[in-house]
Amino acid sequence: MTVDELRSRTMRAVQSKDTKPELIVRRLVHSLGFRFRLHRKNLPGSPDIVFPGRRKVIFVHGCFWHGHDCARGIRQPKTNADYWIAKVARNRDRDQRAQQLLSEGRWQTCVIWECELKDADALRRKLLVFLA
Incomplete structure (x- = not known):
């Protein structure tokens, strides 16, 4: 398997919903006694967790994919950097539009x-502060 094929296979495996971070947040919210809907x-922006009665939503973002300013989020890809920088910028713009x-x-x-x-x-x- 070539490097490009391996990368393609890896990228296809990346999920957009029901990710491990999302499942962790869902379990925690549920354990706090809140009930919710998913991916409305x-x-x-099709929020990850929706509380219709409270008119509140939660987005669970991967740091790299959504351009967070933490160590993982500011990492620059070594290959095809121009594509990935533009991709993350589009994600950030889309997130901002959805929140607006x-x-x-x-x-x-x-x-x-x-x-x-x-x-x-x-x-x-x-x-707890957000959902109060």
Whole structure:
């Protein structure tokens, strides 16, 4: 298998929903006693977790894919860098547009970054404050 074939195979395996970080956040939210809906396609950005009665949504973002300013998010790819830089920029623009549209529709949004999963207590506090 060539390097390009291996990379292509790896990229095809990347999920857009039901990712490990998303499942961790869902389990935590559920354990806190909140009930929710998933991936509502009728809302901008198809939020990962939706609380319709509260008009609140949560996006669970991978640091690299959505351009977070943490160590993992600011990593620059070594190959095909121009493509990946543009791709992440498009993702960030799309995320910003979706959050703006949700705000205009009177929805509150919360973004949970993959790197935030390392501190369970801080994540729990963030979710409780947001969902209160």
